[in-house]
Amino acid sequence: MPRIAPLLPAAILAMPLLAAAGPARAAEAEAALRMAAMDLARRAAAHVQAVGRPRALADFSRPDGGFVRGDDYVFCHAADGTVLAHGGNPALVGRNMMNARDPDGRRPTETLNRIGFTEGAGWYEFRWPNPVTRRIVDRVAFVMKVEDDLVCGAGYFRH
Template identity: 30%
Template structure:
């Protein structure tokens, strides 16, 4: 076997190994504790840097507030989206009446829960931006002043 042939075999082997391992890494989902930590980190950033800078950073899909299938969303107590880490088209929209596939008005429920001024978990169904499929989701939310900062995990 020539040096060139051996090199090609090694490259092919490395590519095959990478292809076999990639689904394992891609399938790794964010955990509930990781989501809670990210929401708390986002609220701390919000307190230190203000709304505008925080909203811009949340909208940066390669920024510090996006990790695998986790992204941050900020709502007002009126149901209007102020920042959305997965879909910038949602910013400025009032989602108070939006319902999941089971008919659950999850944003209205989220706003009602946030008015108690304590962090909470909420479950509903939503499109996973990684898989493109509607999946069960648990959203961790922390009220802050007139805002609700949320980040969720898809449940398998």
Template identity: 30%
Template sequence: MVEKWLRSVAVAVCVAAPALAMAQERGTAEEAVALVKKGAAFYKANGKEKLAAEINSRSPMFQEKDLYLFMSPAAGGALIAHGANAKMVGKTLGDMRDVDGVNFVQKFRDVANSKEGKGWVDYKWPNAKTGQLEQKSTYIERVDDVYLAAGIYKGK
């Protein structure tokens, strides 16, 4: 009887362990905000070009768990830096939409150019770590003429 119970517990642990590991690797909303604020402080101390170089080099300073920082002009235009996909840098993404038709890049600019200059945008995006399409919520904050952003994946 005890042996059967131990086997059941062992199976449960084996099944649950990957899910728990994945949950621990996901960034939180608080961590996303902190990453953006860290980027803003670096920007103010070192300038836009140095921040872009750090982000584009995938510096661990601007990546945590599944979070990464990206930077774009608040007025629109080519993406300046992206911590997960260097191929996006230099591309104008203004009309980019998710699978549900949400023009999330325009929403990023709307938030950046709002009175508060910061906030959250929800959309669907492939998880940079898993490649799976997931719900994502991205925190945006304007700094001078750009916005910095980092998003959390919420699952499917």
């Protein structure tokens, strides 16, 4: 079963220390977070292909499914905005989030779906509840088209 590489949590813990060390170190930490998020999303896409969609989606939403670690997790949406997997908040599975707005009035699911379905893959930054701290903070997410009617992504929270 796939496991999340330890790079992402280590990079998150290092961000405040690196930021204090200077802008170059903070940029390096941010780059490491981006690479880890992209890797997690790509591993999720490969997992869908390897074990099939139903099992993969279930794995993504389970804390012990190999795709959730702390506040790092995979999420997947259908084209209509229905959440099909969410490692950060499994209670969202089955809910249509297309019109849900973040505190700044943006619609993250709509934008993430547009990026995934029209561009194939890309990044988006929005504000979202951190599942560990329960605070609304900046989230940077990478999303990619996995199947004709499925996008999956992963990201990180700025602390």
